[in-house]
């Protein structure tokens with residue numbers, strides 16, 4: 001059995017107000033499981049075992065079939081997440097063995113494309129201008145394991161995310177070559193992985209045409225100056241800066257321009273949030289209903305990376321609170337830090353700006369003047385004026401957890 005301390009380490013030191021009850025994994029299905037897909041094993045958050053899969057450093061294992069591994073807290077002290085420590089998320093267990101780049105082809109077509117064509121890996125790299133963007137890839141369900149009451153799904157702690165410098169062709173340039181017709185409404189994306197049971201719907205996604213044409217949306221073939229790791233989508237994946245990871249299709253093999261709302265389980269039934277609950281600007285209007293809509297941009301968030309629950313700090317000497325902040329692409333305007341449980345706040349110093357889609361580092365020093373317990377908190381605000389919440393915004397699938405952390409330490 002892991003100790004409570006191991007668990008807190010694995011979850012990034014979030015203080016859990018409700019004691020141990022969050023460890024229990026209930027099987028009630030808040031989101032429909034697709035037909036034929038077994039529910040994930042219970043109790044994953046509690047174990048948080050480290051395991052290294054091929055080409056990766058030891059990561060926090062949530063499940064192996066399909067592979068779901070999160071990044072340990074220590075890797076978030078730098079803005080860029082190393083490829084070998086970058087989290088891994090799959091929905092289906094039918095993952096191709098390492099794809100040979102020279103055998104791979106990408107098909108671009110769909111009924112709203114006038115001139116469908118195919119690309120080799122070489123053509124993808126050489127026929128289009130190469131562009132780079134630093135952007136956070138975060139799973140919609142990051143921190144789901146901290147939801148109270150518990151919701152079903154992969155029981156992520158704080159590490160279902162990472163930040164990288166992505167290099168690739170603009171999706172917009174690739175689509176231009178396919179002659180996008182006026183009636184194009186959505187761009188449908190499919191990867192080489194698939195279900196092992198025929199009844200399970202294949203993992204496919206679509207994005208609105210306007211987001212596909214955004215100059216930051218890429219068909220990426222490099223990550224932090226290296227080829228994509230197999231588990232992160234080799235040889236090429238879609239990168240949708242600002243939007244949650246679900247749209248970042250890995251092992252991309254087809255891109256289809258379509259004129260009707262895409263009809264697939266993973267768009268119609270999964271990855272949805274209640275309408276009106278989150279302060280978001282981007283909406284995927286062709287897929288909205290009166291009650292819910294596809295998740296889009298990430299909410300503003302932060303993570304304290306250098307303070308452990310229960311840590312001791314000396315009286316009359318400064319200690320630093322450090323971490324990272326990010327949002328859905330408006331950019332971080334301010335990170336306020338409190339060392340007194342939220343009674344007073346001080347703006348942190350922000351680190352290098354790698355662009356509005358990147359993690360932004362922050363730090364602030366405090367000097368305790370007397371012995372006793374301190375509660376450390378960080379609250380990020382973006383340039384659109386959105387800030388982190390103090391109370392969890394409940395939603396059936398456990399998305400967009402951006403509750404301000406509260407980490408209890410002791411001045412001695």
Ligand SMILES: Nc1nc2c(c(=O)[nH]1)N[C@H]1C(S)=C(S)[C@@H](COP(=O)(O)O)O[C@H]1N2
Nearest residue numbers: 087088089090091139191232245246248250
């Ligand atoms: N082909 C494929 N692409 C995929 C997925 C998948 O299951 N299959 N999962 C998506 C989801 S939900 C997330 S959060 C990101 C995770 O990216 P990573 O595994 O590179 O960290 O990949 C996205 N792209």
Ligand SMILES: [Mo]
Nearest residue numbers: 139140245246
């Ligand atoms: Mo995800």
